[in-house]
Amino acid sequence: FICVSVLFAMDTIEGVPEIASQSLKSLGDKSYEKRKAAAQEITTVVSKLYNDGNTDKVKKVITKLQSEYLKSSVANYRNGALVAIASIAVTLDSAIVEFFPLFFNSVLKCLEDSDSKVRYYSSEALYNIAKAARASIIHYFDQFFYALCQLFADVDTDVKKGATLLDRLLKEIVTESGTIDLKRFVPLLKQYLYMNNPYIRRLVVSWISVLDSKPGIDMLEYFPQLMDGLFLLLGDEHREIRIETDDVLNSFLSEIKSSEVNEVTMNSMMSILLTFVHHNDRFIRFTAVSWVYELILLDEDW
Numbered sequence: 125f126i127c128v129s130v131l132f133a134m135d136t137i138e139g140v141p142e143i144a145s146q147s148l149k150s151l152g153d154k155s156y157e158k159r160k161a162a163a164q165e166i167t168t169v170v171s172k173l174y175n176d177g178n179t180d181k182v183k184k185v186i187t188k189l190q191s192e193y194l195k196s197s198v199a200n201y202r203n204g205a206l207v208a209i210a211s212i213a214v215t216l217d218s219a220i221v222e223f224f225p226l227f228f229n230s231v232l233k234c235l236e237d238s239d240s241k242v243r244y245y246s247s248e249a250l251y252n253i254a255k256a257a258r259a260s261i262i263h264y265f266d267q268f269f270y271a272l273c274q275l276f277a278d279v280d281t282d283v284k285k286g287a288t289l290l291d292r293l294l295k296e297i298v299t300e301s302g303t304i305d306l307k308r309f310v311p312l313l314k315q316y317l318y319m320n321n322p323y324i325r326r327l328v329v330s331w332i333s334v335l336d337s338k339p340g341i342d343m344l345e346y347f348p349q350l351m352d353g354l355f356l357l358l359g360d361e362h363r364e365i366r367i368e369t370d371d372v373l374n375s376f377l378s379e380i381k382s383s384e385v386n387e388v389t390m391n392s393m394m395s396i397l398l399t400f401v402h403h404n405d406r407f408i409r410f411t412a413v414s415w416v417y418e419l420i421l422l423d424e425d426w
Contacts, residue, residue, distance in 0.1 A: 134148070134192055135148040135149045136148070137184055137185060137188045138184070139181065139184055140173075140181045140184050140185055142169045142172075142173065142181070143166060143169055143185060144165065146162075147162045147165040147166050148162070148166070148188075149162075150162035150204075151163065151166075151193060151200075151201060151204030151205060151207075151208060152193075152196070152198055152200045152201035152204050153200065153204070154200060156203075159200065159203060159204040159207055160207055162204060162208070163204060163207040163208035163210075163211045164211060166185065166208050166211075166212070167208065167211040167212050167214075167215050169185075170182055170185055170186075170212050170215065170216070171215045171216070173185075174216060174219065179222075182223070183223065183226060186209070186212070186223050186226045186227050187226050187227075189205045189208055189209060189227065190205075190226055190227040190230045193205035193208075194206070194209075194227070194230045194231070194233075194234060195230065199237075199239040199241065199242055202234060202237065202239070202242045202245075203241055203242055203245050206231065206234060206242070206245035206246055206248070206249045207245060207248075207249075209227060209231065209249050209253075210245075210248055210249040210251075210252040210253070211252075213249070213252045213253040213255075213256045213257070214252050214255070214256055216256065217256050217257075218256060218257050218258060218260050220253060220256050220257055221257050221260040221261070224264065228253075228264065228267070231246055231249050231250065231253075232246075232267060232270070232271055232274075234246040235247075235271055235274040235275065236274070240278075240280040240282070240283060243275075243278060243280065243283045244280065244282045244283050244286055246271075247271075247275050247283060247286030247287060247289075247290055248286055250268065250271055250290055251286065251289055251290045251293060254268065254290065254293055254294060254297065255293060258297055258300075258301075259297060259300065259301040259303065261297065262297075262298075262301055262303050262304055262305070265294075265298075265304060265305070265308075265309065266308055266309065266312055268290075268294060269294075269309070269312060269331075270312075271290070272287060272290060272291055272294065272327060273316055273319070273324050273327065275287030275290065276291075276321070276323040276324055276327050277321045277323055277324055284323075291327065291330075295331070295334050298334070298335070298338075299334065299338055302338070302340050302341070304335075304341075306335075306341070306343075306345075306346055310346040310349055310350065311349070313328055313331060313332060313350060314349050314350055314353055316328045317329075317350065317353030317354065317356075317357065318353055318356075322360070322362050322365060325357060325360065325362075325365055326362075326364065326365055326368065329354075329357065329365065329368050329369050329372055330368070332350060332354070332372055333368075333371070333372050333375070336372070336375060336376065336379075337375070343376075344376070344379055344380065344383060344385060344389070345389070347376055347389075347393070348389060348392040348393055348396065351393060351396045352396055352399075354369055354372065354373055355373070355396070355400050355408055355411065355412065356408070357369040358370060358373075358405070358407050358408045358411055359403070359405035359407060359408045366407065370411070373411065377415065377418060380393075380418075380419075380422070381418065381422065385422075390419065390422075390423060393415075393419065394416070394419055397412050397415050397416050397419070398412075398416070400412035401413055401416060
């Protein structure tokens with residue numbers, strides 16, 4: 125009797141009779157098509173509720189998905205909830221941000237799930253959420269980047285494909301918006317530059333390159349914070365990382381040579397370079413010496 129009561133409670137939402145119990149039950153079905161259909165049925169109701177101004181009921185639905193389905197011990201229920209949230213995000217469009225506090229952390233938690241399908245559906249949900257919210261995700265950007273790093277470090281091929289799609293979308297959003305908070309984001313980039321995972325390292329280098337190439341964003345101001353980590357990557361065992369890092373550093377050097385860089389920044393860069401001129405890696409050592417030479421040419425006081 126107790127088990128039946130628990131199951132019945134899970135398949136109902138108090139105060140929201142518009143959601144059919146069968147739809148909730150089918151979220152955990154073994155068939156993907158049935159889970160998807162159930163998610164769409166729930167989304168249709170949520171859309172109507174929101175358009176009618178019943179945001180309290182929308183919150184109850186999302187809270188139910190978060191508290192019971194995303195945290196279910198049954199993987200298919202977690203998958204079904206993620207599909208439902210992804211579908212709801214598309215329908216609510218930018219308004220989905222209003223409900224982030226109710227479910228966002230739980231979706232992120234699913235990135236650590238032992239089931240690779242759950243992790244994949246997490247990436248899909250994050251993609252749909254970002255696509256719907258667009259520039260409104262900027263306030264949560266550090267969390268999205270954390271998710272990207274989690275996904276790029278994943279061993280599952282499908283999850284990595286999802287990561288690539290999300291990465292492309294986030295770069296597009298940042299390029300369009302131009303409102304990213306570099307004071308918060310650059311320390312995050314710096315932290316991940318030192319990660320051992322090569323996929324995360326390449327991800328970070330690519331983001332530094334994208335930000336540096338974007339008009340209106342002055343990455344030179346923050347470059348000294350990233351300089352140490354970038355120079356160390358010149359000695360990475362993976363050739364692609366060395367080449368991509370060298371390209372980024374050359375881009376920064378060109379900017380330095382054509383800009384009015386303040387004395388504090390120049391002194392900071394020189395101090396960092398001097399720690400690398402005797403490095404045991406030949407490429408790091410050569411690049412550091414070349415930079416010292418170029419900076420000296422820029423400022424005869426040295």
